[in-house]
Amino acid sequence: MKNLTSRYNFWFFSSFTIALIVALPIITVFFSFFSETSNYFTLLRNTFLFDYINNSLLILISVLFITFVLGVSSAYFISFYEFPLCNFFSWALILAFAIPGYIFAFSIIAFFENYGTAYSVLTNFFGAYNYNPYIPKLDGVLGSIIAISFSLFPYVYVLTRSSFFFQSNNYIEVGQNLGLSERETLLKIILPSARPAIIAGLALVAMECLSDFGTVSIFSVSTLTTGIYNSWISFDDLNAANQISFILLIFILALLSLEIYSRKEAKYHQPGRGFKPINKIKLSGKKSLLAFSFCLFVFLISFVFPVSQMIYWTLKFPKYIQDIDLVKINLNTLYLVGLASLVLVFISLFINYGNRISKSKILNYLTNFSVSGYAIPGVILAVAFITLFSNLSDLINENTNIGSTKKIFIGSIFGLILAYFIRFFSLTFNGIKSSYEKINNSIDESAYLLGYSKIKTFSKIHIPYLKNNIILIIVLISLEIIKELPITMILRPFNFETFATQAYVYASQDLIEAAALPSLFLISWATILILFSSKYILSQKN
Amino acid sequence: MSDRFFEIKNGNFVASEKNKVNNVNLKIQNQGEIISLLGPSGVGKTTILRTIAGLQKLSSGEIFLKNKLISSDNIHIEPEKRNIALSFQDNSLFPNYKVIDNINFGKKRANGNASIIDANEIINLLHIEPILEKFPHQISAGEAQRVSLARSLMSKPDLLLLDEPFSNIDQSLKDEIQVSVKKLLKRINLTTIIVTHDSYEAFSMADKCGIILNQELKQYDVPYNVHHEPNSIEIANFLNKGVFIDVKVIDSECAVHRLNHEILGEIRGKLSNNFPSGAKVKLLLQPEDLIHDDQSKLKLEVVDRKFRGTNFIYTLKTKNGEHLPVFVHSHHIHQHEKSEKFGIKSPIYIDHLVCF
Numbered sequence: 001m002k003n004l005t006s007r008y009n010f011w012f013f014s015s016f017t018i019a020l021i022v023a024l025p026i027i028t029v030f031f032s033f034f035s036e037t038s039n040y041f042t043l044l045r046n047t048f049l050f051d052y053i054n055n056s057l058l059i060l061i062s063v064l065f066i067t068f069v070l071g072v073s074s075a076y077f078i079s080f081y082e083f084p085l086c087n088f089f090s091w092a093l094i095l096a097f098a099i100p101g102y103i104f105a106f107s108i109i110a111f112f113e114n115y116g117t118a119y120s121v122l123t124n125f126f127g128a129y130n131y132n133p134y135i136p137k138l139d140g141v142l143g144s145i146i147a148i149s150f151s152l153f154p155y156v157y158v159l160t161r162s163s164f165f166f167q168s169n170n171y172i173e174v175g176q177n178l179g180l181s182e183r184e185t186l187l188k189i190i191l192p193s194a195r196p197a198i199i200a201g202l203a204l205v206a207m208e209c210l211s212d213f214g215t216v217s218i219f220s221v222s223t224l225t226t227g228i229y230n231s232w233i234s235f236d237d238l239n240a241a242n243q244i245s246f247i248l249l250i251f252i253l254a255l256l257s258l259e260i261y262s263r264k265e266a267k268y269h270q271p272g273r274g275f276k277p278i279n280k281i282k283l284s285g286k287k288s289l290l291a292f293s294f295c296l297f298v299f300l301i302s303f304v305f306p307v308s309q310m311i312y313w314t315l316k317f318p319k320y321i322q323d324i325d326l327v328k329i330n331l332n333t334l335y336l337v338g339l340a341s342l343v344l345v346f347i348s349l350f351i352n353y354g355n356r357i358s359k360s361k362i363l364n365y366l367t368n369f370s371v372s373g374y375a376i377p378g379v380i381l382a383v384a385f386i387t388l389f390s391n392l393s394d395l396i397n398e399n400t401n402i403g404s405t406k407k408i409f410i411g412s413i414f415g416l417i418l419a420y421f422i423r424f425f426s427l428t429f430n431g432i433k434s435s436y437e438k439i440n441n442s443i444d445e446s447a448y449l450l451g452y453s454k455i456k457t458f459s460k461i462h463i464p465y466l467k468n469n470i471i472l473i474i475v476l477i478s479l480e481i482i483k484e485l486p487i488t489m490i491l492r493p494f495n496f497e498t499f500a501t502q503a504y505v506y507a508s509q510d511l512i513e514a515a516a517l518p519s520l521f522l523i524s525w526a527t528i529l530i531l532f533s534s535k536y537i538l539s540q541k542n
Numbered sequence: 543m544s545d546r547f548f549e550i551k552n553g554n555f556v557a558s559e560k561n562k563v564n565n566v567n568l569k570i571q572n573q574g575e576i577i578s579l580l581g582p583s584g585v586g587k588t589t590i591l592r593t594i595a596g597l598q599k600l601s602s603g604e605i606f607l608k609n610k611l612i613s614s615d616n617i618h619i620e621p622e623k624r625n626i627a628l629s630f631q632d633n634s635l636f637p638n639y640k641v642i643d644n645i646n647f648g649k650k651r652a653n654g655n656a657s658i659i660d661a662n663e664i665i666n667l668l669h670i671e672p673i674l675e676k677f678p679h680q681i682s683a684g685e686a687q688r689v690s691l692a693r694s695l696m697s698k699p700d701l702l703l704l705d706e707p708f709s710n711i712d713q714s715l716k717d718e719i720q721v722s723v724k725k726l727l728k729r730i731n732l733t734t735i736i737v738t739h740d741s742y743e744a745f746s747m748a749d750k751c752g753i754i755l756n757q758e759l760k761q762y763d764v765p766y767n768v769h770h771e772p773n774s775i776e777i778a779n780f781l782n783k784g785v786f787i788d789v790k791v792i793d794s795e796c797a798v799h800r801l802n803h804e805i806l807g808e809i810r811g812k813l814s815n816n817f818p819s820g821a822k823v824k825l826l827l828q829p830e831d832l833i834h835d836d837q838s839k840l841k842l843e844v845v846d847r848k849f850r851g852t853n854f855i856y857t858l859k860t861k862n863g864e865h866l867p868v869f870v871h872s873h874h875i876h877q878h879e880k881s882e883k884f885g886i887k888s889p890i891y892i893d894h895l896v897c898f
Contacts, residue, residue, distance in 0.1 A: 440632065440634060442632060445595075445634070446628070446635075447647075448622045449595055449622070449626065461638075464638050464639075
């Protein structure tokens with residue numbers, strides 16, 4: 001007990017190390033920004049940098065608007081009204097989480113391109129004709145906006161829906177009692193009360209949108225993320241890449257602050273005693289049709305459209321089935337998911353336990369800092385990672401006879417897992433923390449008083465309690481890793497493919513139809529994981 | 543049997559700047575005694591229990607259990623090695639285990655000891671049987687408190703600490719459970735310290751009662767004495783048993799002491815503290831001290847009447863503005879309304895003349 005109460009103990013140094021590891025990419029980007037400016041960056045600053053920022057902001061604002069409309073409207077219909085299939089839609093709409101933006105982008109390209117799926121459909125229905133000029137071309141910025149919006153709107157939907165769900169019926173009844181109409185109740189009571197949740201959802205959308213690399217890259221739109229990637233891959237200029245990263249990080253950190261602030265605010269809207277669930281209003285006639293059609297439209301576009309497009313392509317081009325080593329990719333995915341989950345869950349449990357028994361404020365600050373990793377876009381993290389370990393390797397090379405240490409971190413499973421750790425530590429740490437906080441301290445103390453040591457309390461009380469939560473966190477990490485593209489693509493070992501990288505590699509080689517099969521597998525795995533965790537996702541208050 | 547089963551010597555208990563209790567000296571002579579610590583909320587009672595249990599360190603002083611030093615400035619035996627059970631005020635049941643499993647957790651420590659009580663007896667006694675297969679979140683706060691108590695009892699500790707053990711239990715069940723638990727504790731000879739802010743509970747459960755006020759243990763005595771002979775005005779005020787009136791000591795030398803009050807006249811009884819004749823003092827007047835008598839010439843005006851089920855408490859006003867409480871059995875033949883005159887038997891005789 002004595003050693004735990006002293007300030008700088010084992011737990012402090014463990015948390016400090018974790019915080020330092022997670023901070024490394026940010027520190028690298030920060031120092032790179034103030035290092036010497038390369039010729040390429042000077043050129044970029046005078047030419048495309050403005051375009052990068054412009055495009056990124058244009059996409060961001062449009063995506064925020066669309067996700068707000070889709071997310072809040074569907075959450076409103078589903079939370080407050082009864083209409084055909086409303087229970088089905090309540091969970092079906094989150095299936096869009098299974099479709100990464102870049103797969104949505106493949107689908108849009110496949111559907112709207114010249115002689116694409118839309119063309120085939122029109123030909124089948126109306127006979128042969130040159131329909132190409134009449135089929136809209138949803139490419140470039142417009143395509144990116146649509147793809148990103150439909151893949152990210154579930155963030156707004158899930159958070160808004162649970163905020164609506166946890167709004168006590170008492171408030172609505174009081175509103176009605178004071179003579180407010182349905183519309184006034186929505187505008188004056190329901191929406192203001194859900195505002196923190198909506199903003200938190202939009203902030204998450206904004207962060208993901210600014211971090212997006214796959215979608216904009218497929219549509220060849222120049223944004224800050226593609227700028228970072230191209231500076232490194234095309235111009236071999238890590239310094240320039242990090243300097244663009246710095247600009248992007250400023251946007252991201254501003255959004256992160258907004259998200260944290262909103263989440264704190266949202267706490268005030270959690271149900272207390274006397275909570276009464278909302279009495280849904282049964283819709284009929286036009287109103288019922290409107291709500292049903294809206295939700296059906298969102299579901300069809302966000303999930304059914306990309307899935308059926310990928311199925312259609314897979315069946316249309318069966319030759320690629322033989323070209324792709326599905327067993328190997330499945331095993332690679334399983335290997336990455338298993339290893340990353342093991343490392344993340346183990347360390348998150350370890351640090352959470354340390355925080356719990358040492359009750360140190362400094363330790364809490366340190367761990368709060370280390371959870372900021374989730375805000376760093378994958379592409380920044382990967383490029384910063386390469387910069388850091390290249391420099392480190394050069395430094396070691398110059399001063400010792402050890403030789404290059406680059407291989408340990410770059411192009412290795414170890415490096416990949418380390419990068420995943422930085423990116424997803426917050427997910428596991430916070431997931432376990434939220435569950436851990438539900439175990440009252442007096443429960444630990446009761447166990448001690450019943451003769452249980454700290455380790456036994458951990459194994460007999462904490463672990464059984466956290467078990468379901470840990471399984472859920474593994475599911476959520478698996479979902480993230482299966483969908484993750486830039487980190488895996490940049491840091492993976494040579495010839496080591498996941499479904500995401502395989503699909504992207506084919507698409508970037510203009511073999512977009514070959515991307516269908518790995519995309520379909522990715523969607524299938526992701527859908528299974530979402531269905532497994534849907535109850536939890538839909539019950540999230542924050 | 544040792545000469546002191548449990549003792550706190552010059553104990554300073556600190557949870558925070560406001561929440562601390564200084565210089566506590568408290569001894570439990572014999573195994574099986576039940577003591578209660580009574581005081582207002584936030585005074586530091588729970589801090590004392592947590593420190594005795596080893597969950598917090600003792601700031602200074604010493605704590606002995608069965609003649610063994612368990613806490614001091616530089617000795618701190620870990621809670622799991624003390625064989626002291628603490629039943630918390632809030633729900634401390636293991637949330638992922640059923641009630642029966644929670645109770646069985648207590649057996650771990652008990653395994654080494656001879657069985658003096660079985661699980662079924664505790665379950666029956668605390669009325670837990672219908673909820674055995676439920677999880678903690680499915681039971682009420684009062685039920686959780688009973689399960690927590692059962693778990694602590696199952697661990698067969700050397701010392702049982704109960705933190706507001708009956709605070710959430712329904713009034714209808716509370717009295718029965720208090721009686722049963724006390725019987726059981728006595729039968730199994732389990733030394734117990736109960737912390738409560740309810741004076742009735744403290745007095746009915748304990749052999750001895752400690753009053754904690756203003757960061758100090760002010761009085762440690764048998765409940766009868768604490769009630770009838772509080773050793774300070776602040777204890778009397780805390781127990782809220784009566785009012786203080788100004789009186790003059792007429793005779794403190796004879797077997798029956800005599801006081802005089804301007805309106806009530808002569809008051810006889812036995813002074814709990816020594817005062818010389820002629821001294822002006824404050825006398826504690828409790829509701830049961832004055833006796834109603836319709837025939838008496840000593841009459842005061844009724845200003846309030848409270849119905850308390852078995853009795854009425856009348857508040858009477860004297861000419862000099864003092865308000866005096868008087869206890870009257872609720873089956874008394876008639877009731878007095880406000881502003882009516884109310885007779886008091888005189889001369890007044892009070893067993894314990896508590897004066898300061």
